[in-house]
Amino acid sequence: MAEEARSEFDARYNPGHEVIRVQAARKEREVVLEPLFWGLFSLGGFLTAFLLPITILALSFFVPLGFWPADRIGYEWLTSAMNPAAPNLQGLLVRAFFLLVIAGGLFHGAHRFKYMLMEAGARKHESGLGVILYGLAILGSLGALYYAVKGWIL
Amino acid sequence: MAAEKQVVFRVRRYQPQGTKGPHYQDYRVPYLDDMVVLDGLNYIKDNLDPTLTFRWSCRMGICGSCGMDVNGKPRLTCGTFIKDASPRGIVQVDPLTGFNSIKDLVTDFDPFMEHLLSVKPWIIRKKEAPLSEGEYLQYPEDLDAFRQQSLCINCTLCYAACPVFQGNSHFVGPASLAMALRYIRDTRDQGADERLERLSTRNGIWECTFVGECSVVCPKEVDPAGAIQSLKVLATMRHMRKLLMPKSASR
């Protein structure tokens, strides 16, 4: 009885020269889309880290804080800022700015939110969550693209 | 007689052959300023309680055996001074988080061993050069490319620190991925494509959410978090190459 018990313990914890089963034997499927969305998430994070704070301050807080009068960011301002005929390509740069910040923020947030939901227990639904969240990000980015080129190409 | 400084070691005990689950036991340990937590545990085993079980070996921070949670933080107990680890006079010692414990402070790190082996931590050559060609030459800059990751002592403190691994033990984990990068970056190795294909999976690099705690606790400054980020970049670039130019050779 004792020998049997000891040998079971030994087999479990003292394998000696027995080779440890390698997880490599179980091959996992390589992901196809994840690197792409990670790349967009990474880029989006990079852009939003630098460009979002000042945008939020300028659009939402400079007026109530008294830095600017309300018409400073009014309709006329945005029209002239996005004017494609403005010198030094300024109009095009402003349009690109909006596109990058919106698309970057959407893909960054979608990726993070997906991981937050997975950490909270929804691991099984990863592909479904991906379809919904990345799908929304793609739709939003296409919308931003549309508004970025409207009045210029369209 | 000079008053001895004393501290309380609150140690997590667990007997596998018993009905009692894990519980804490307190020991009064006298100490000097140059004693480390491992010295305290050995004092307990030698003088107070010979049944206390824990792993240790070199006691100088190179073997990686004595990793434990000291006051909730994964540390090498041979490198943690008692005087620094005893706020309010208590040193709490737990087995490393993320792993099951076999007995007392001894963890079952079979998952780590499997993950480490799964990244094939050896030089992979498509074709071995014949002996007559002599050794593979490497310049100092070539060594610099992977030297940092080669310093890993497999102490698994990074696994204990990683909340992703704590929640999912199928995640390949920081140390193994750092080892993968060490071999991918080695100029003698030709297995980058093979490894990246295996790592670019759900439980491979993409499970990592860049918490960064692994690099904070690493006693050898291997920076596994940075290594995993590099792997993500490499895997993404390889993926793009495969999508856009499927006929081009690997790497």
Place this chain on the structure above:
Amino acid sequence: MVEVREAVWRRPAGWWTHNKDYTLFMLREVGGTLCAVYAILLLGLLMEYNAGKAAYEGYLAFLQTPAMLVIQGIILVFVVVHAFTWFLLIGKSQAVMSSYRAPAWTRIFGLMIVVFLGASAAVLYLVFGGL
């Protein structure tokens, strides 16, 4: 027969409250998600702009309502924390792409701050027409 059982480890639900770094990480995650929320608000801005002057100015007034200001304030705080913890992280765990000795994390952090201020100034003058 001797029964051998391991004490099984389970991650507790409040794991991210036990450690300052974990808590900061969770805040970074929330901040990342809030980026998307603000991106939606910006998209709304462009939509209303295209609907004409009245629609645009109505939307701006909506953004200035107390409730929206509070929400945007929260977003701003999270986005700034998100950016700064990311700058710290880049320094402490550097994605080293080529072989060289990594510079100290304080230098990288300092560099990121300079780039951040530069980018903010560029946006202020290029997009919003300066102070």
